[in-house]
Amino acid sequence: MTSEAAIRVAGITKSYGDAPVLRGVDLEVARGSIFALLGSNGAGKTTLVKILSTLLRADSGTAVVHGHDVATQAERVREAISLTGQFAAVDDILTGRENLVLVARLRHVDDPGSTADELLARFALTEAGGRRVATYSGGMRRRLDIAMSLIGDPPVVFLDEPTTGLDPQGRLEVWRAVREIAGGGTTVLLTTQYLEEAEQLADRIAILHRGRIIVDGTLAELKALLPAAEVQYVEGQPSLEDVFLALVGDDDPTHPSDSDAAEPADTHQ
């Protein structure tokens, strides 16, 4: 266990029945960085996040989060992380403030009320704080969701597809929130199927395809994987999208072992 990495994953495999979802994943996330896990639906992103956040057990391999093994020290891991799942895990019937107070109580922070008020202010939700979450827009729900994840200052935050289903405005709001978190020194692992999102936010990007990490590096490193097209005079640089599609290929991205797509549909959007 070296101290620099906030997350260290080695040889993780996971199958649902006969369908392998993760086929040996290795990755390392440096402390205080934003790491984007990029992949199509069914690539296994959600499965990996669930394993790292102690909601699922891997079939084999090891994963260490903030120095604790997810399999044998799950309780310690839970103290160090927070998870913002694929679908905003907020309570519609409670108000925004009540949601925050609820999580603050469960995290046993000293003053749940003022923690809630601080976060409402930080995420521009003070006015909406007294309203039931059912009345919130998609972007507001996500901001509240992320605010709930920050209670108790967990050093590692998982954001599973934080902008899926949001309109462009909501997406920008969430991006601001993510930068804000990372600015405070928190390690962020985010999954996304939007290439621009990885490009905008991440210090390091890994592409997960059919259960394996097929490439892992900084944006510049990923771009260097494809030679800049010499014959092009208009665009010298390939966009990350070009890199992604070239690496992944044009074949049908959805795979039979489609764990992401098997998630229940989000009824809130």
Added chain:
Amino acid sequence: MTKHLLGDTATLTGRSLRHVLRSPDTIITTAVTPIVMMLLFVYVFGSAIETGHDSSYVNYLLPGILLITVASGVAYTSYRLFLDLQGGIFERFHSMPIARSATLWAHVLTSLVANLVSLVLVVLVALAMGFRSGAGVLAWLGVVGILVLFTLALTWLAVIAGLAAKSTDGAGGFAYPLLFLPFLSSAFVPTDGMPGPVRVFAEHQPVTSVVDTLRNLYAEQPVGSEGWLALAWCVGLLVLAYGLAMAAYRRRLA
């Protein structure tokens, strides 16, 4: 794991009680069906039913109606539990350093509170319809105790249904068979007049012993071995349902 069980359970129970308070219709709906049934049986069928008891038919009928109230009330528990699982808020809770079973206990305690409120509503209507009892505090404590155990047993059954459900309809649907059990018991008519196999079933299923025990308690009659049988049924069902629910819970979280 258990260091925060009580505190976390209290916090989460507060949350789901808020849900109930903000949709009081769930308590009303729970109470309406049994109340309508009670009106129907007392004012329509009641005159044709010979119970062999001296007291009024509403006195005879009330225990069965109370059990039906609980059976329809616990359907909301599986419904709310299913919504939590589906909405992802359970995953949020479970990725936090809290006592994990607190999430289930919160739903169970909320079910208990909501059902007790519905039961009080039904008893108030029964009083208006002429229900009378001269029983003392101890007997009433016995009635409440049996009802609490029965509610807990059915609630843990509801937890199994909520954990196993694939849709909201499925989550509540398990309660329908429970609603019919009182009809195949001594709740509405004495079992003496039932044909052979029906009578055997009626006399050996839990609702009959629970109903007879409740009726004897508030009628100031000796409860006898029927009371122990009712207690054994409630505790037995409770332990079984709790065990199965916890197993289903662990499987779901595997």
